[in-house]
Ligand SMILES: Nc1ncnc2c1ncn2[C@@H]1O[C@H](COP(=O)(O)OP(=O)(O)OP(=O)(O)O)[C@@H](O)[C@H]1O
């Protein structure tokens with residue numbers, strides 16, 4: 001998904017932004033240190049992937065609005081693309097000040113198995129007026145557009161992978177080898193406390 005986004009949109013850099021306190025689900029059951037180390041291991045082979053750790057350095061819920069406001073202040077004239085999956089898009093109207101978010105960045109949505117686009121009301125209205133069909137359009141303005149990025153679907157969910165690691169203790173073929181090695185070395189995801 002991330003590689004496809006870099007290629008299709010011709011991005012210089014795509015930042016992975018781990019959140020500290022998710023707005024709508026339980027906090028991660030694993031330490032920040034381990035999460036950052038696994039992300040670093042996953043992106044190491046790819047120079048166009050970087051980490052953005054701003055949410056880990058902030059207290060309170062990790063509202064995307066706050067991160068996007070900070071990014072916009074740092075880069076007033078640069079198009080900002082926020083990549084999410086279809087399940088996130090279908091729930092976007094439940095996010096904190098979601099309409100302000102759509103003014104700060106372009107939203108790029110990747111399809112996900114079992115997730116059809118299902119929106120109504122204000123979110124449907126946003127979709128109708130903001131959607132563009134050509135990725136190049138995203139570089140013409142700094143924010144406000146919506147693009148459904150085509151690409152291969154991957155039937156993967158992080159909670160399933162964690163559960164599988166706990167149940168079988170075997171490495172999961174969806175994980176990069178370096179991440180599997182890290183998980184094994186640190187005996188992560190072995191009990192219910194850290195499968196979130
Ligand atoms: N297989 C996938 N296909 C498309 N989008 C995905 C996929 N996995 C994750 N995403 C998207 O990546 C973002 C972060 O996902 P997240 O870290 O919550 O993983 P998740 O697999 O959705 O977690 P969980 O299994 O706990 O629901 C979300 O916007 C989600 O929609």
Ligand SMILES: O=C(O)c1ccc[n+]([C@@H]2O[C@H](COP(=O)([O-])O)[C@@H](O)[C@H]2O)c1
Nearest residue numbers: 019022023024025062063064065095096
């Ligand atoms: O800002 C919000 O209200 C908000 C609500 C739900 C999700 N998000 C962000 O969306 C991304 C994926 O979230 P999740 O819960 O599907 O892992 C992650 O960056 C979250 O911080 C943000």
